[in-house]
Amino acid sequence: MITLSNIEKVYQTKTIETVALQNVNLHIPKGEFVSVMGPSGCGKSTLLNIMGLLDEPTSGLVEIDGTPISKYKDKELAHIRNQKLGFVFQSYHLINDLSVLDNVELPLLYRRGASAAETRKLAMTALEKVGLSARTKHFPAQLSGGQRQRVAIARALIGQPEVILADEPTGNLDSVMGEEIMNILLHLNQQDGTTIVMVTHDENMAHKTERLIRFFDGQQVSDARTAAFNFQQV
Amino acid sequence: MIRHLFKLIWNRKKSNFLLITEIFFCFLVLFGVLSFIVYNVRNYTKPLGFEHDNVWLLTMRPSTDSSALNHQNLEQVLQLVRTFPEVQQASLTSSNAPFAFSQMNNNLSYGNVKDVMADFYEVEDDFKEVMQLQVREGRWFGMQDNASHHAPIVINKALKQQLFGEEDALGKLIPVNDSTNYQVVGITEHFRAGSEFAADEPAFFTRLNLPRSPNSFWSEVLIRVKPGTGIAFEEKMVKQVAGIGKGWALEVTTLEKMRQNKAKLTMIPMIALGLVCAFLILNVALGLFGVLWYNINSRHGEIGLRRALGAASGQIYRQFIGEVLVLATFGLLLGVMFAVQLPLLQVFDVESIVYTVAILGAVVVIYLLTIVCAFYPSRQAAAIHPAIALHED
Numbered sequence: 001m002i003t004l005s006n007i008e009k010v011y012q013t014k015t016i017e018t019v020a021l022q023n024v025n026l027h028i029p030k031g032e033f034v035s036v037m038g039p040s041g042c043g044k045s046t047l048l049n050i051m052g053l054l055d056e057p058t059s060g061l062v063e064i065d066g067t068p069i070s071k072y073k074d075k076e077l078a079h080i081r082n083q084k085l086g087f088v089f090q091s092y093h094l095i096n097d098l099s100v101l102d103n104v105e106l107p108l109l110y111r112r113g114a115s116a117a118e119t120r121k122l123a124m125t126a127l128e129k130v131g132l133s134a135r136t137k138h139f140p141a142q143l144s145g146g147q148r149q150r151v152a153i154a155r156a157l158i159g160q161p162e163v164i165l166a167d168e169p170t171g172n173l174d175s176v177m178g179e180e181i182m183n184i185l186l187h188l189n190q191q192d193g194t195t196i197v198m199v200t201h202d203e204n205m206a207h208k209t210e211r212l213i214r215f216f217d218g219q220q221v222s223d224a225r226t227a228a229f230n231f232q233q234v
Numbered sequence: 235m236i237r238h239l240f241k242l243i244w245n246r247k248k249s250n251f252l253l254i255t256e257i258f259f260c261f262l263v264l265f266g267v268l269s270f271i272v273y274n275v276r277n278y279t280k281p282l283g284f285e286h287d288n289v290w291l292l293t294m295r296p297s298t299d300s301s302a303l304n305h306q307n308l309e310q311v312l313q314l315v316r317t318f319p320e321v322q323q324a325s326l327t328s329s330n331a332p333f334a335f336s337q338m339n340n341n342l343s344y345g346n347v348k349d350v351m352a353d354f355y356e357v358e359d360d361f362k363e364v365m366q367l368q369v370r371e372g373r374w375f376g377m378q379d380n381a382s383h384h385a386p387i388v389i390n391k392a393l394k395q396q397l398f399g400e401e402d403a404l405g406k407l408i409p410v411n412d413s414t415n416y417q418v419v420g421i422t423e424h425f426r427a428g429s430e431f432a433a434d435e436p437a438f439f440t441r442l443n444l445p446r447s448p449n450s451f452w453s454e455v456l457i458r459v460k461p462g463t464g465i466a467f468e469e470k471m472v473k474q475v476a477g478i479g480k481g482w483a484l485e486v487t488t489l490e491k492m493r494q495n496k497a498k499l500t501m502i503p504m505i506a507l508g509l510v511c512a513f514l515i516l517n518v519a520l521g522l523f524g525v526l527w528y529n530i531n532s533r534h535g536e537i538g539l540r541r542a543l544g545a546a547s548g549q550i551y552r553q554f555i556g557e558v559l560v561l562a563t564f565g566l567l568l569g570v571m572f573a574v575q576l577p578l579l580q581v582f583d584v585e586s587i588v589y590t591v592a593i594l595g596a597v598v599v600i601y602l603l604t605i606v607c608a609f610y611p612s613r614q615a616a617a618i619h620p621a622i623a624l625h626e627d
């Protein structure tokens with residue numbers, strides 16, 4: 001699905017040069033639920049941005065379904081993001097001036113041939129999945145943090161992407177809420193076969209996924225199957 | 235997408251309020267100025283109804299109060315003027331000669347139509363030839379009017395329309411007072427003598443009969459000279475006229491000069507308003523640009539998000555241009571709602587087409603203005619890298 005080879009990412013500002021990622025080699029196969037852990041500033045969000053085609057590595061190769069992304073033009077990258085990828089961001093990134101329903105519908109706005117009625121129906125279904133069908137007319141400011149994150153997840157779901165990239169989806173939530181979000185993601189992975197890459201600070205969450213990659217200072221330090229994977233295998 | 239934009243703008247109506255108000259007021263001012271300009275330009279393109287080239291105006295101010303003597307001298311002056319080979323025709327006129335800074339008007343009523351305000355011109359039979367008027371119906375004044383029972387008048391098309399509508403006007407009597415009536419003997423085309431920018435207002439001519447008006451004096455003569463007649467003849471004529479009217483103050487000017495003076499009266503405010511308007515537009519443009527620039531820059535997070543969700547950079551660009559157009563549309567809708575009151579309530583006596591053109595013109599200018607102002611900020615927005623945009627939030 002996604003393959004990274006020899007990825008290096010250097011942020012260049014006037015005074016300092018930050019190496020955010022270094023010598024990263026990863027392959028995420030279809031249908032896998034991967035968690036990424038590491039201390040703050042070790043490059044997790046940067047990694048997700050590169051996987052999500054939002055950013056380009058300074059050097060190295062990014063392949064989506066076997067095709068290097070350097071082959072694509074901006075328009076084609078946008079198309080891939082729209083069709084194949086779903087994002088859940090660290091800080092939700094909802095548009096405050098749009099209702100919950102409108103926020104969830106956004107990805108389909110950029111998809112050709114999606115009729116308004118169809119879009120509405122899909123948005124309702126997505127909101128049902130995250131248990132928010134009673135809040136469709138609300139605005140993000142009227143929701144709790146957990147509810148906002150669920151809206152963001154519904155938005156990531158609506159386009160039925162092959163991959164969901166989630167950056168600390170439970171980071172700002174209490175454990176009960178975090179649990180709920182985690183269950184939604186697990187469900188997606190198991191029922192729909194959605195590939196998920198999730199950044200997390202929570203060991204418990206990470207151990208519910210199949211594979212755990214640890215980062216330190218821009219480098220992969222470990223990449224291993226979890227107990228959950230072994231459990232699933234048995 | 236359009237629906238999405240309307241929703242977005244509508245939900246942001248509070249923060250967009252100022253921008254919409256700015257566009258609204260800009261529209262109103264533009265509409266006012268354009269109405270004024272369109273009105274004048276439209277009048278300008280209509281025929282004047284007369285030919286002013288090679289027409290001179292001789293003005294005479296007698297030095298004595300003896301009206302009998304003055305009248306006698308005036309008859310001699312006219313006789314003299316008409317004998318010059320350079321002169322084709324000459325006609326006395328009331329002081330409101332074409333392009334003069336003088337006006338005379340009168341209320342006319344006919345049947346149910348009451349008090350139509352019309353300019354009136356007291357002129358001699360030769361006036362038609364001097365000014366080369368076109369008589370479309372009936373006839374101009376002539377010797378046969380000497381015997382007529384009623385005071386003959388020739389009216390212009392505009393007056394005919396207002397007084398008689400579709401009815402035949404020729405021969406109709408218009409009461410002046412208890413003992414006299416005007417009788418319509420002819421109808422001319424346009425007669426817009428005030429200025430080239432004057433509207434096509436109702437006007438009529440009464441017959442000035444010098445021999446029949448003893449002790450009366452008219453101080454202005456319109457003279458049609460042969461093409462190419464110049465200053466030498468003017469001097470010769472003035473000298474000979476001065477020989478008749480001893481001590482008279484004489485002045486000769488051309489209608490062309492008077493036309494230019496009169497045109498300035500409209501052109502200057504039109505240009506001034508145009509300049510003020512241009513400055514206003516420049517100001518609004520700068521303001522608009524600033525606000526858009528700020529708005530778009532404070533929405534980097536949103537831009538990044540949209541890019542992440544699959545918007546191509548061109549779509550971001552079109553979104554922001556689209557938003558500005560929607561904003562402009564809100565402002566313009568408000569503005570047009572106000573503007574259409576003018577023709578609907580007929581606040582001024584101006585044809586609706588003038589307002590229609592002004593509204594359309596102002597709408598087009600404002601749309602162009604907003605597109606131009608939104609162009610650069612939107613380009614910038616579209617160029618923002620999605621990762622950076624998301625990072626900034």
Ligand SMILES: Nc1ncnc2c1ncn2[C@@H]1O[C@H](COP(=O)(O)OP(=O)(O)OP(=O)(O)O)[C@@H](O)[C@H]1O
Nearest residue numbers: 011012018020039040041042043044045046047625
């Ligand atoms: N746009 C940028 N410009 C400069 N430096 C950046 C930029 N984005 C990230 N960095 C730097 O790159 C490094 C990795 O950042 P990143 O956001 O990937 O960390 P992270 O692992 O997601 O941290 P956290 O757990 O706190 O979210 C950090 O040192 C950060 O300062």
Ligand SMILES: [Mg+2]
Nearest residue numbers: 044045090167
């Ligand atoms: Mg991060």
